[in-house]
Amino acid sequence: MNFKKKIILLLSILILIFVAGTFIIFKSNNKYIKEITTKIPTPIKNFVRDTVFIFPKHFREFQSLKLKTTRLQNQIEFLVEENKAIKASLFSGKRTINQIIKSKNNRKFELKVFQLPWGNFFASDPSQRRNHKRHGYLDT
Numbered sequence: 001m002n003f004k005k006k007i008i009l010l011l012s013i014l015i016l017i018f019v020a021g022t023f024i025i026f027k028s029n030n031k032y033i034k035e036i037t038t039k040i041p042t043p044i045k046n047f048v049r050d051t052v053f054i055f056p057k058h059f060r061e062f063q064s065l066k067l068k069t070t071r072l073q074n075q076i077e078f079l080v081e082e083n084k085a086i087k088a089s090l091f092s093g094k095r096t097i098n099q100i101i102k103s104k105n106n107r108k109f110e111l112k113v114f115q116l117p118w119g120n121f122f123a124s125d126p127s128q129r130r131n132h133k134r135h136g137y138l139d140t
């Protein structure tokens with residue numbers, strides 16, 4: 001065999017081993033694959049997993065972190081809405097701003113701002129507590 005054929009054969013074998021290893025890492029529910037993996041010593045499996053097949057490992061970690069981030073983001077959104085509702089319920093009906101405003105015509109207006117209740121705060125379904133408009137009116 002000439003040198004070129006040997007290199008092609010070696011590269012083909014390495015690619016075949018890499019594909020088979022990736023298949024073993026992702027599809028570990030097969031009984032034949034489990035039998036093969038139980039015969040390989042654990043230190044060797046860990047070394048190969050952390051060096052050669054590092055991309056599937058990082059992919060799995062990325063997917064799990066992405067899922068955790070999504071859960072935490074949803075929890076933060078829920079808690080922000082609940083915090084707004086509790087603050088509005090706590091200060092409901094209380095005057096928050098009381099000041100006198102002058103117009104361009106030197107007329108004086110008294111501005112009184114009261115905290116209004118937050119939408120449907122007491123609804124049992126949390127999705128009904130979201131995205132409610134505050135109710136109020138302007139009195140002159």
